[in-house]
Ligand SMILES: [Zn+2]
């Protein structure tokens with residue numbers, strides 16, 4: 243456990259996949275404590291959290307558990323901890339919906355499969371992606387949400403208010419907390435030079451949402467405490483770099499489509515070559531789709547009747 247700011251304690255929890263750990267934060271409130279994110283549902287994570295809460299003197303006064311987004315490394319212990327410590331759980335409404343889809347995944351599978359098919363992914367690969375998604379799906383847990391957030395809510399921190407800010411992008415209802423002198427960023431801002439993935443979902447433009455969130459961060463001359471990796475010292479500097487990386491990827495995609503129309507699969511495999519293993523493959527396709535959606539909406543590319551993309555002339 244590390245004190246990253248007065249009344250803000252970082253607890254590093256292990257993960258069974260890369261990145262090797264997730265950071266969760268114990269924050270002192272005007273009355274009691276708040277935990278931001280929870281780690282995976284494992285005995286080891288639960289034991290580390292119990293020990294950290296005891297060390298901080300928070301076992302009898304954990305009031306809130308705030309979930310930045312419903313990926314299993316952030317949400318899976320919320321139910322256990324809420325019951326054990328009597329804390330109430332807060333999560334954004336879009337994550338309530340997304341989690342419901344994942345837990346009852348027939349709907350989710352349908353649109354995910356459709357997105358893969360539209361991208362030109364072979365049926366055999368779709369089956370492999372589904373099989374690996376089934377393994378990941380088992381690590382999600384229901385979250386007993388007491389406060390459904392929309393953005394703009396505040397928590398009464400010991401040193402000042404912590405305001406909920408919706409970022410979208412990485413997950414439909416991803417939020418961060420803007421606190422007194424720091425940002426608790428979840429996976430919206432990551433340490434160690436890592437760019438958060440952006441994932442498409444139906445009828446959405448998550449890349450637009452995320453770029454807008456990065457724009458709003460321009461005035462936050464604060465450090466960010468991240469869901470993974472080391473503290474980011476200056477949010478606007480990081481946000482500017484993240485924007486540049488996004489625009490560079492857009493240009494890379496547009497350049498690929500310069501000469502002949504391509505299915506999204508080919509674009510994804512060239513722009514996200516590090517994500518071609520089955521468990522990662524859907525992220526490559528859904529991120530490529532988020533970019534394609536953005537480029538289409540801004541008129542740079544178009545999609546033909548065979549779902550191939552080309553430059554708009
Ligand atoms: Zn995440």
Ligand SMILES: [Zn+2]
Pocket residue numbers: 264313315316429469470
């Ligand atoms: Zn994460």
